[in-house]
Amino acid sequence: MAHKKYNIEELAKKIGVSKTLVSFVLNNKADKYGVSKATQKRVQAAIKKLGFQPSSSARMLRLKKSNLIGLVVADISNPFFAQIAMQIEQHADKAGYRIIIANTHEDPKKEIDLLNALIHSQGVDGVILTTSLKAPNSLKAIMPARYPLVLLDRKLSGIAASSVGIDNFEGSHEMTKHLIESGAKKIGLLTISPGYISPIKDRVNGYKKALEDAGIKFEPELVQEISFSQIEKDVFEAVNLLYGHKEIDALFVLNNQIARHCLQTFEKMDIKIPHDILFSSFDDNELFSLYSPSISAVMQPVEKLGERAFEELARLIAEKDSDKKIVHDQVGLKPEVIIRKSSKR
């Protein structure tokens, strides 16, 4: 049966000591304040026996420390974020932190409102954020000085924050290079709007650079921007245009979801497009490996991304209350370019 819920005062009375003393024991300060070993034992025993759990709201209020971390992403149902979330939670749990999640749905206003509430009302000790902002102004307006912030996946310049992500330029550059080396001359590119977020910009630049390296002229019409809100329609139109009219011989799409819709479009159009062109995607999917022709992909190291993001945030939190100068790291992990050869080619 469930215990009655004691607070520290009742607990202390039960043992016959002051709540101060219980608090000392609870926070491993018993020795520091010279509590006798015998009393410590007595208190420990009672805490254990009655299953006493100190109220975190009371501690938060007093200590101005919540042991809560905000994880603010566009959409937690996206497997990329879900996997990272799981890693972050795992590491945070070990360090005694809990995670509050929030979805922005790529809405900048919602993002700011959420951050404002998390930071100033909930009092989370730090935030890991995948921003959908274009400019840092509104963020800066709500960020306290020295506030621990880690930008995940997407960078934002002009704000005091660490960032953890992959080298998107590099990944895109390598993949494009691979396509070229495989014989592609006209490579279609499907990007996502908003196009201002840093990974997309970097990926587009990697693509351009690879073309340039190979002496292939960049053709703007081969780049099509897909809008999140009408992904299905946009992909259908873009695929038709690129394959039907522009006669591309390779297609590189800049994210998971677009890749999926492309495959579905191929299926729907019932044409053997995938057998005729090289198809590659940013973000891998376990099921990609089973396709024929196989799909090459730039894979992000999600475990490491989550781990590094938490580590970095934990460091910023620890340094916040010291008088050290805060150093913000920009972590760029290496993506893995997975080349899959179709057995049917």
Next chain:
Amino acid sequence: MAHKKYNIEELAKKIGVSKTLVSFVLNNKADKYGVSKATQKRVQAAIKKLGFQPSSSARMLRLKKSNLIGLVVADISNPFFAQIAMQIEQHADKAGYRIIIANTHEDPKKEIDLLNALIHSQGVDGVILTTSLKAPNSLKAIMPARYPLVLLDRKLSGIAASSVGIDNFEGSHEMTKHLIESGAKKIGLLTISPGYISPIKDRVNGYKKALEDAGIKFEPELVQEISFSQIEKDVFEAVNLLYGHKEIDALFVLNNQIARHCLQTFEKMDIKIPHDILFSSFDDNELFSLYSPSISAVMQPVEKLGERAFEELARLIAEKDSDKKIVHDQVGLKPEVIIRKSSKR
């Protein structure tokens, strides 16, 4: 630039009223306590201008209400849970709640520890739980009376809680029936351990019932249990056994992950198994539709699951402090059985 962070007292002083009055305005009790319209306006203006955010820890402490909900699942990176989490967050956000996520990794001890901390220390107002427990004892030991608890996906008898999930028996029964009607005589079944969780039991029972209905004798050797910890190895062995030795003509697997590993095993074995048997899975995947031969699946209505789970929890929270007798609903939504015919058959 960031504002100085005011508390209610400083805010009140700035305006020239008492903090009581600010609190009244803040909580829409100004009229109730007869605060003049003029003063209300003045206070509202100051709150807005200075961007005042009341400390949630202070409110929590005083009100014993956190506006926090615990979402405790086995693994948030599992797309099934991630999608539900996103739905829950969306509805919770509208209602002014935040979500704390925690992963149990199917570990019953971890589950109890987490729940204990969330309920008694963090003070979450309610919990949505996917339990990995076999028996309710340890849960009952930590649950306060009338505590708002919603069991998601997996039921647990003997505990005062609502549950939200699908009718697993029905889904499994229908899918098995479909396989039989498509001509299958020997249907292999891959289940997951631990096999005591309710959806798995129900699905196995649905399978058995469909066989019985069709007058097919149930053969225990056709049912293989896959262990989470060695999923790859187990699936490989099971597929070899069932297809190689038992000569099954259809395979029904009871979850997403197992389905994926099956497909990978088929690929690895480089045999055309999928073309020769009927393959079906519990839980759908967008990419399944693109396979040939196509994969049939029992799809769970994740949006509705998330919505109903939150609704139900919100109801329990609201009724907790009333003197109503608490009624626990057992919600069983209808799964959708998606039959895909392979064009190659």
Next chain:
DNA sequence: ATTATTTATTAAATCGGTTTAGGTTTCGAA
């Protein structure tokens, strides 16, 4: 024997809100 010091413990202030009980003003009625 008395004072100084150490050892062990606790009362009370504090964090920032909400709420209760009470205190002023103002105004109309007696």
Next chain:
DNA sequence: TTCGAAACCTAAACCGATTTAATAAATAAT
């Protein structure tokens, strides 16, 4: 005028922890 009732506002208690400052008892020093 003077009393009573609205109308409007506020002091102070409270929630449950942590921490500072103080006290009491035991021991050591003079």
